Amino acid sequence: MGIAMNLKIDGHSPIPIRRQLTEQLKHVIESGGVARDQALPSIRELAGFLGINTNTVARVVEDLKQSGYVEARRGKGVFVAPAPPVRPAPHLREGFLQDTVMRAAAIGMTADDLAVAVLSVASVRPAAVQETVEVLLVECSPPELDFFAGQLEAHLPVRVDKVLLGDLATVARQKQAGRWRAAVTSFCHLPEVERLLSGRGVPVIALLAEAHLETLHRLAQLPSGTRVGVASAAVATAHSLEHSIANAGLPNIVLVGASPAQGARLGRLLRRVDVIVCSTAAAEWVRALAGPAVQVMIDDRALDRRAIEMLAALLVRQNGDRPAAAPPAGQRRLSPRASSGRKRRRGGTRATVRGQ
Numbered sequence: 001m002g003i004a005m006n007l008k009i010d011g012h013s014p015i016p017i018r019r020q021l022t023e024q025l026k027h028v029i030e031s032g033g034v035a036r037d038q039a040l041p042s043i044r045e046l047a048g049f050l051g052i053n054t055n056t057v058a059r060v061v062e063d064l065k066q067s068g069y070v071e072a073r074r075g076k077g078v079f080v081a082p083a084p085p086v087r088p089a090p091h092l093r094e095g096f097l098q099d100t101v102m103r104a105a106a107i108g109m110t111a112d113d114l115a116v117a118v119l120s121v122a123s124v125r126p127a128a129v130q131e132t133v134e135v136l137l138v139e140c141s142p143p144e145l146d147f148f149a150g151q152l153e154a155h156l157p158v159r160v161d162k163v164l165l166g167d168l169a170t171v172a173r174q175k176q177a178g179r180w181r182a183a184v185t186s187f188c189h190l191p192e193v194e195r196l197l198s199g200r201g202v203p204v205i206a207l208l209a210e211a212h213l214e215t216l217h218r219l220a221q222l223p224s225g226t227r228v229g230v231a232s233a234a235v236a237t238a239h240s241l242e243h244s245i246a247n248a249g250l251p252n253i254v255l256v257g258a259s260p261a262q263g264a265r266l267g268r269l270l271r272r273v274d275v276i277v278c279s280t281a282a283a284e285w286v287r288a289l290a291g292p293a294v295q296v297m298i299d300d301r302a303l304d305r306r307a308i309e310m311l312a313a314l315l316v317r318q319n320g321d322r323p324a325a326a327p328p329a330g331q332r333r334l335s336p337r338a339s340s341g342r343k344r345r346r347g348g349t350r351a352t353v354r355g356q
Contacts, residue, residue, distance in 0.1 A: 007021065007024050007049075007050060008024075008206070009021060009052055010310055018056055018060055021046075021052075021056070021057070021060045025040075026064070029064075029069050030084070036080050036082055036084070037079055037080060039076070039077045039079050040061075040070060040078045041217045042077060042078075044249060045216050045217065046213075048249050049213050049247075049248055051187075061078055065078075067085065068081055068085050069085065100114070101114060133158055133181045133315060134161055134181060135156075135158045135181060135315075136160075136161050136202065137149050137160045137162050137183075138165050138168055138183060138185040139162075139165065140165045140189070140234060141164075141232075141233065142164070143281070145164070146162070148184075148207075152308075155308055156315070158315070165185075165189055165192065168193065168196050169196050172196055172197060172200065180202050181202075181315060182204070182205060182314055182315065183197055183203070183204045185204065185207070187206040187244065189206075190204060203314060205310055215277060215297065215299040216245065219245065219248075219253055219277075219297070220252065222252055223252065224251075225253075225254060226253045226274050226275055227254050227256050227275070228253045228254065228256065228275045229259065229270070229272065229276045230245065230255075230257075230258040230277045230278070231258070231260065231277070231282055231286050232258075232279055233261050235258070235260045237279075238260065239258045241258070241299065242257070256272050256273050261278060261282030261286055262282075262285045266285070266286070266289060267289055270291075274294065274295065275294065276290060276296055276297065277299050278297075279299060280298055283296060283298060
């Protein structure tokens with residue numbers, strides 16, 4: 001069974017990495033992302049996927065054991081506890097939220113107004129970004145650039161500047177660094193993008209790694225010695241995914257290689273593997289050549305919700321450091337206590353992303 005996990009560690013956050021991961025795993029367990037009595041990924045898998053020290057992950061697991069969320073089973077691993085700590089039932093939370101939204105609507109607040117006000121009052125982040133800003137997106141193929149740019153622009157008030165990884169060095173030299181408020185890239189491209197943008201004052205966020213942890217967990221369940229290959233529409237993407245899997249250090253699999261998702265090269269790879277990992281976009285071509293002897297495992301990267309929140313928090317924090325723009329005529333700017341009739345002084349507030 002796959003695991004619906006959505007984890008992201010922000011190395012620049014003032015919140016310790018141990019606390020970030022602990023709170024995120026609690027949220028995953030509470031929300032049913034990992035079912036009761038189901039095994040968690042191993043410490044090594046988690047550390048490899050997130051790029052953090054195994055000792056840190058081990059301490060997180062110990063924290064979860066002490067608080068009753070997980071239990072260790074000798075020789076089998078770490079499992080979600082049969083009865084983890086109880087929080088308010090989902091239907092109670094849903095009822096509370098619906099009631100709150102209705103009350104807000106009664107005094108003229110939209111759902112967006114309410115969300116911004118709650119976050120402001122809770123000091124999670126200051127007021128919303130007031131204008132569309134430009135963000136750099138770096139990927140290794142045009143289809144990925146187009147897809148993820150559309151998703152980013154749908155989620156946030158940003159205008160995406162799409163650049164292929166191979167062109168980034170040239171583009172970064174030609175354009176002013178101040179044009180980009182942040183750069184976004186895949187988890188596996190993060191070190192390279194950070195290196196190419198070093199000294200330009202552009203923070204880099206790994207945004208697109210949501211599905212990989214589930215894939216790693218599925219790979220970890222395969223028999224020892226399983227031969228695994230990787231295919232994708234773009235060969236650079238295939239190599240990136242292969243690199244992500246290799247970094248996890250799974251002892252039970254043998255990585256054979258990576259290939260574009262069609263042509264003679266794919267055929268040669270399929271003859272040498274037991275399992276092929278590919279995206280949905282490449283699955284039709286892969287299945288046509290693979291036949292029944294090769295297991296096809298789908299790994300679709302998708303926008304990582306927690307990383308989107310980090311990008312939003314970063315943009316909001318930057319917006320708080322800039323002069324506030326006047327709202328358009330006829331548009332009321334929401335203050336954290338809009339219903340009280342009192343004005344509050346606006347000030348910079350440090351934005352952090354907390355584990356839910």
